[in-house]
Amino acid sequence: MKVILKETIDTLGIAGSECEVAAGYGRNYLLPQGKAILATRQNRKIMEQTRAKLELQIAKERKLAEEMAGKVKDVVCTIKAKVHEDVRLYGSVTSHDIKDSLNSQDVLVERRAILLAEPIKELGEYKVPIRLYKNVEPEITVKVIAEEKEK
Numbered sequence: 001m002k003v004i005l006k007e008t009i010d011t012l013g014i015a016g017s018e019c020e021v022a023a024g025y026g027r028n029y030l031l032p033q034g035k036a037i038l039a040t041r042q043n044r045k046i047m048e049q050t051r052a053k054l055e056l057q058i059a060k061e062r063k064l065a066e067e068m069a070g071k072v073k074d075v076v077c078t079i080k081a082k083v084h085e086d087v088r089l090y091g092s093v094t095s096h097d098i099k100d101s102l103n104s105q106d107v108l109v110e111r112r113a114i115l116l117a118e119p120i121k122e123l124g125e126y127k128v129p130i131r132l133y134k135n136v137e138p139e140i141t142v143k144v145i146a147e148e149k150e151k
Helices: 023-033 041-072 095-104
Strands: 002-005 018-020 036-038 076-081 088-093 120-122 124-129 139-146
Touching (some): 002 041, 076 095, 088 139, 120 139
Antiparallel strands (some): 002 036, 088 120
């Protein structure tokens, strides 16, 4: 099923682009949610007319993402965790923990934007990329330190 995207979807493409999707995905999700329209001749003409608006919107979104990337790249998240022996953690540090740490520093990002390949299970300093926009992925520093034991 060919559809024209009305908004940017990370896995499919940017707003205004035409793409091929599974029939069920298009019929049951994209079309009812208003995220896409069927790729017919009439709809293509309509999208050509609105393409200028979409390109302006995309440029604004990209500029905002690049500005935020400049602010985010210097951020250091310090997360305290319970330690077993010297370096191994009892649990692990996940993207949810990193999101909470960023929110406490007034840096608002979505959890799914944090590109943590696997949970952090040892003390140390890690570089973690954050996807703010397509091809805009600054890295933040995540420091995992031992939580002080109560006596």
